[in-house]
Amino acid sequence: MGGTNTxxxxxxxxxxxxxxxxxxxAKHADINDYIAELHEAIMxxxxxxxxxxxxxxxxxxxxxxxxxxxxxxxxxNLPWPTPIPLADLITEKFGIPCVITNDANAAAIxxxxxxxxxxxxDFIMITLGTGVGSGIVINGQVVYGHDGFAGELGxxxxxxxxxxxxxxxxxxxxxxxxxxxGVARTAREFLEIRTEDSLLRxxxxxxxxxxxxxxxxxQDDKLAKEIFExxxxxxxxxxxxxxxxxxxxxxxxxGGLTKxxxxxxxxxxxxxxxxxxxxxxxxxxxxxxxxxxxDAAVLGASALGWEVKNPD
Amino acid sequence: MGGTNTxxxxxxxxxxxxxxxxxxxAKHADINDYIAELHEAIMxxxxxxxxxxxxxxxxxxxxxxxxxxxxxxxxxNLPWPTPIPLADLITEKFGIPCVITNDANAAAIxxxxxxxxxxxxDFIMITLGTGVGSGIVINGQVVYGHDGFAGELGxxxxxxxxxxxxxxxxxxxxxxxxxxxGVARTAREFLEIRTEDSLLRxxxxxxxxxxxxxxxxxQDDKLAKEIFExxxxxxxxxxxxxxxxxxxxxxxxxGGLTKxxxxxxxxxxxxxxxxxxxxxxxxxxxxxxxxxxxDAAVLGASALGWEVKNPD
Numbered sequence: 245m246g247g248t249n250t251x252x253x254x255x256x257x258x259x260x261x262x263x264x265x266x267x268x269x270a271k272h273a274d275i276n277d278y279i280a281e282l283h284e285a286i287m288x289x290x291x292x293x294x295x296x297x298x299x300x301x302x303x304x305x306x307x308x309x310x311x312x313x314x315x316x317x318x319x320x321n322l323p324w325p326t327p328i329p330l331a332d333l334i335t336e337k338f339g340i341p342c343v344i345t346n347d348a349n350a351a352a353i354x355x356x357x358x359x360x361x362x363x364x365x366d367f368i369m370i371t372l373g374t375g376v377g378s379g380i381v382i383n384g385q386v387v388y389g390h391d392g393f394a395g396e397l398g399x400x401x402x403x404x405x406x407x408x409x410x411x412x413x414x415x416x417x418x419x420x421x422x423x424x425x426g427v428a429r430t431a432r433e434f435l436e437i438r439t440e441d442s443l444l445r446x447x448x449x450x451x452x453x454x455x456x457x458x459x460x461x462x463q464d465d466k467l468a469k470e471i472f473e474x475x476x477x478x479x480x481x482x483x484x485x486x487x488x489x490x491x492x493x494x495x496x497x498x499g500g501l502t503k504x505x506x507x508x509x510x511x512x513x514x515x516x517x518x519x520x521x522x523x524x525x526x527x528x529x530x531x532x533x534x535x536x537x538x539d540a541a542v543l544g545a546s547a548l549g550w551e552v553k554n555p556d
Numbered sequence: 557m558g559g560t561n562t563x564x565x566x567x568x569x570x571x572x573x574x575x576x577x578x579x580x581x582a583k584h585a586d587i588n589d590y591i592a593e594l595h596e597a598i599m600x601x602x603x604x605x606x607x608x609x610x611x612x613x614x615x616x617x618x619x620x621x622x623x624x625x626x627x628x629x630x631x632x633n634l635p636w637p638t639p640i641p642l643a644d645l646i647t648e649k650f651g652i653p654c655v656i657t658n659d660a661n662a663a664a665i666x667x668x669x670x671x672x673x674x675x676x677x678d679f680i681m682i683t684l685g686t687g688v689g690s691g692i693v694i695n696g697q698v699v700y701g702h703d704g705f706a707g708e709l710g711x712x713x714x715x716x717x718x719x720x721x722x723x724x725x726x727x728x729x730x731x732x733x734x735x736x737x738g739v740a741r742t743a744r745e746f747l748e749i750r751t752e753d754s755l756l757r758x759x760x761x762x763x764x765x766x767x768x769x770x771x772x773x774x775q776d777d778k779l780a781k782e783i784f785e786x787x788x789x790x791x792x793x794x795x796x797x798x799x800x801x802x803x804x805x806x807x808x809x810x811g812g813l814t815k816x817x818x819x820x821x822x823x824x825x826x827x828x829x830x831x832x833x834x835x836x837x838x839x840x841x842x843x844x845x846x847x848x849x850x851d852a853a854v855l856g857a858s859a860l861g862w863e864v865k866n867p868d
Contacts, residue, residue: 318835365702382695383697387694387801389694389803389804390805394800396833400801401793412834413834485712488709489709490699490701491700493702521711522724523620523629523631523705
């Protein structure tokens with residue numbers, strides 16, 4: 245469930261997405277109308293797939309969603325007043341138990357159940373999209389923390405002086421540098437303070453996206469490649485710090501920016517090995533998610549659905 | 557078990573230290589002679605307290621000790637070649653199962669079992685001594701990580717440019733600022749770049765300790781108080797970052813520096829509230845350990861001893 249679209253699907257115990265579809269999240273001013281449309285669309289899928297009475301649970305990945313309370317907390321880009329008791333609203337409408345968590349935690353559960361983290365008990369998932377999210381798994385369990393909102397590693401401070409303003413209201417956060425929007429900001433900064441030529445100068449500066457930076461970098465544009473190096477270096481430094489916390493078996497990177505492949509992964513690995521404590525050197529792997537991005541949201545949320553406790 | 561002394565004690569299930577004593581760690585060139593002396597000293601205590609055949613397990617807090625393998629890893633200030641299979645050596649000599657972990661993790665277990673963190677499932681213990689250590693508890697379990705060495709929060713980088721050299725070989729670590737030695741370094745730095753008068757100028761600059769800074773601060777010395785503000789601010793900024801990771805119920809501070817009380821706690825709390833993400837504001841408590849420092853090492857290690865699996 246994102247600010248724009250709500251994707252949903254039917255998933256079996258093997259992790260096969262049997263069917264999927266989506267609706268617009270922001271079409272209805274009243275959340276009950278949204279849930280009614282969602283119910284209708286999902287029940288259609290369920291009936292078409294002869295799955296009536298076969299649904300064990302509903303898992304939802306949603307922004308600011310609290311696993312413990314089933315409530316979407318304040319400060320989120322959704323068209324309805326918060327807090328929203330989403331899990332209760334869904335359970336009531338569908339008559340099926342529902343568990344919710346934030347998107348990055350859902351992605352981590354998906355990765356652990358169906359992806360590259362199968363069999364791992366300790367890993368950290370970093371989602372590199374419009375923002376930077378994280379899902380932390382320790383001893384085989386997602387870390388929710390005391391209040392249910394743990395795992396906000398996109399908001400660790402990487403620059404304590406002259407840091408960029410972040411959407412969270414503070415400055416210097418990892419997210420302000422290593423998200424897709426962070427890459428675009430770096431591009432604008434570099435273009436303004438540098439004088440050298442670059443293919444990026446052919447694009448109106450306020451319209452540059454991370455995709456443009458990628459397109460120029462693969463054409464061997466020096467400045468565009470430097471932008472990825474700058475981004476990857478900060479991310480590698482951050483992962484080195486995260487290692488001191490939970491010493492994971494792996495960092496799993498996921499999301500749009502990872503499509504840049506070695507352009508970003510090489511500086512990430514180099515900065516990580518350069519900055520990590522000696523006792524951790526060469527231990528944790530830094531890998532890319534194996535989940536298809538189109539399925540990942542649905543798979544991750546569905547894996548959460550297996551956790552629901554059905555009344556005996 | 558520290559580089560200088562090894563303290564040990566008999567602890568009952570209620571957390572009463574029935575008897576305790578210590579030996580010098582570094583007296584013997586051969587670790588087997590050290591263990592023989594330790595065995596003799598401990599068995600004397602056991603016999604004096606009519607506890608023969610009543611010992612359930614042995615827990616040891618030691619530097620670089622790995623919970624999973626029972627081995628003390630390389631890079632540690634002990635007089636014997638590493639790695640040291642300490643748990644096996646002790647179990648063999650005593651005929652009693654032994655579990656080891658690092659000092660800060662043992663302190664966290666002690667705090668959870670007998671101290672201010674009783675009943676807490678999510679907290680972070682920060683030990684402020686010669687160095688800065690940490691023990692992280694999530695879902696009621698100490699975080700050991702994939703390799704057994706997680707929880708090195710003293711080595712999170714707080715200054716990425718012009719950071720102080722740290723004993724770990726890198727620079728800018730929390731430990732280089734917020735340990736007792738860090739406070740003494742800050743004092744020397746401040747005295748060199750400032751010109752104002754201070755009681756600290758009565759002490760030869762290379763001999764200043766954190767205790768001297770405390771003694772001057774309680775006499776209302778402005779520079780000495782500023783040193784604690786500087787130290788506490790960096791620690792508060794660090795705790796705000798740690799919150800994004802595991803959103804704990806509390807941070808428990810322990811060790812020599814905490815004796816400075818509000819001199820350090822006030823700037824810690826202020827910097828924490830100023831720097832923590834909005835969604836975490838006002839949630840986690842920052843509290844002082846309730847363990848008597850003289851008992852803490854023995855109590856923490858003994859609490860670990862309850863975890864040993866006795867053969868059925």
